Amino acid sequence: MASPRRCYWTSRRTNLDLDSILWLQDFLVRYNGTLITISHDRHFLNSVCTHIADIDYETIILYNGGYDDMVEQKTAIRSRIESQTSSGRRRLRS
Numbered sequence: 562m563a564s565p566r567r568c569y570w571t572s573r574r575t576n577l578d579l580d581s582i583l584w585l586q587d588f589l590v591r592y593n594g595t596l597i598t599i600s601h602d603r604h605f606l607n608s609v610c611t612h613i614a615d616i617d618y619e620t621i622i623l624y625n626g627g628y629d630d631m632v633e634q635k636t637a638i639r640s641r642i643e644s645q646t647s648s649g650r651r652r653l654r655s
Contacts, residue, residue: 566594603628 568589577585589596589609600606606613607627615622615631624631 568592568594568596 586605586608589598596609598606598609607629610627611625613624613626613628613631615624615635622635624634626634
């Protein structure tokens with residue numbers, strides 16, 4: 562039987578002991594296919610994700626890396642947009 566190409570995982574790990582959590586993370590890292598997970602645990606996301614799809618209102622933005630990488634990229638984008646916006650406002654006042 563062939564292995565599935567997609568795996569869906571909702572992170573409800575509160576009942577797992579440390580060994581089980583580590584086994585699960587290792588299994589998901591080695592999984593050869595697409596993994597779609599929903600989790601609020603940034604450590605878990607950092608350990609298993611190679612890409613993050615940030616769904617915000619009606620927009621989906623794909624980031625490379627784990628959760629911390631997404632936050633860093635998102636912060637840089639917001640800073641650049643805010644800088645461009647304030648620069649544009651200064652030009653309008655001149």
